[in-house]
Amino acid sequence: MTEWLIETVDLTKVYGDGAEIRALDGVSMQVGHGELVTVMGPSGSGKSTLLNLIGALDQPTSGRVIVNGHDLAALDDVDAFRAETVGFIFQLHNLLPTLTARENLEVPMMGHLESAERRIRSEELLRLVDLGDRMDHLPNQLSGGQRQRVAVARALANRPPLVLADEPTGSLDTQAGRSLMGLLKDLNATQGTTFLVVTHDLAVARQTSRVLVMEDGRIVREDHIGSPLEEDLKMWRHSELGERILEADGGTDTGLSLTKSQRAALQELLRSAEESR
Ligand code: ADP
Numbered sequence: 588m589t590e591w592l593i594e595t596v597d598l599t600k601v602y603g604d605g606a607e608i609r610a611l612d613g614v615s616m617q618v619g620h621g622e623l624v625t626v627m628g629p630s631g632s633g634k635s636t637l638l639n640l641i642g643a644l645d646q647p648t649s650g651r652v653i654v655n656g657h658d659l660a661a662l663d664d665v666d667a668f669r670a671e672t673v674g675f676i677f678q679l680h681n682l683l684p685t686l687t688a689r690e691n692l693e694v695p696m697m698g699h700l701e702s703a704e705r706r707i708r709s710e711e712l713l714r715l716v717d718l719g720d721r722m723d724h725l726p727n728q729l730s731g732g733q734r735q736r737v738a739v740a741r742a743l744a745n746r747p748p749l750v751l752a753d754e755p756t757g758s759l760d761t762q763a764g765r766s767l768m769g770l771l772k773d774l775n776a777t778q779g780t781t782f783l784v785v786t787h788d789l790a791v792a793r794q795t796s797r798v799l800v801m802e803d804g805r806i807v808r809e810d811h812i813g814s815p816l817e818e819d820l821k822m823w824r825h826s827e828l829g830e831r832i833l834e835a836d837g838g839t840d841t842g843l844s845l846t847k848s849q850r851a852a853l854q855e856l857l858r859s860a861e862e863s864r
């Protein structure tokens with residue numbers, strides 16, 4: 588096993604011949620085995636391009652992508668790589684409308700598993716995403732959130748080490764989006780699957796420990812949520828002193844010589860630590 592599940596080196600993708608568009612402009616990043624990482628950034632910043640290159644759906648103009656020890660430029664069999672190593676989830680679920688949930692899951696297993704095993708595996712996966720009672724429903728008999736859960740289960744069909752999800756919550760309402768992200772977190776924790784998830788939703792991104800922020804084809808920042816400072820603030824919030832500061836108003840003595848505005852600023856900081864729990 589190599590150190591990283593995903594590694595890109597100076598990855599560049601240029602579209603067009605006349606007025607060229609640098610969709611990716613020298614992206615070097617790594618994702619470890621078992622991580623759940625989100626990618627954020629404005630529309631057009633290169634998020635989908637990055638995922639497509641990592642999933643071998645497209646080829647870079649220059650630079651390298653190494654996934655699970657495979658240098659993608661040197662793949663003998665791209666289809667086999669995709670089937671065995673990467674599951675995809677897109678904004679629109681892309682389920683086949685005339686097939687039931689179970690049959691949709693069996694499609695990617697064809698050529699990999701016998702019919703009886705496909706059935707067992709697809710039922711197991713549908714139970715895993717909490718759709719054990721919807722196996723024989725067609726996509727249009729399911730809610731948007733349920734359809735997206737089928738798409739998640741389908742991405743896991745061949746037990747890939749990596750799942751790439753491009754705005755999987757983009758077509759869902761806030762509640763269904765949070766719930767879907769909760770599912771990805773559970774699968775990450777229980778199945779050990781590595782997830783790289785593009786999202787526009789800060790609340791969704793905050794549920795993950797690492798956020799890569801893209802702008803103009805580059806990763807411009809990396810946020811670690813649940814940083815030591817944030818953890819310290821949470822502890823402080825629940826300490827005796829923290830409680831005293833939060834409860835203090837003009838008349839009470841915090842035991843600290845604070846001006847009114849200092850006290851207000853501290854209170855706000857402590858409250859923000861509480862809210863982000
Ligand atoms: P994001 O997913 O962050 O919205 P994309 O990766 O889809 O961004 O696109 C990055 C840039 O590359 C955009 O300027 C987009 O218009 C351009 N682009 C993406 N795909 C193509 C393509 N097939 N042909 C030409 N330009 C493209």
Ligand code: MG
Nearest residue numbers: 634635636753
């Ligand atoms: Mg996109």
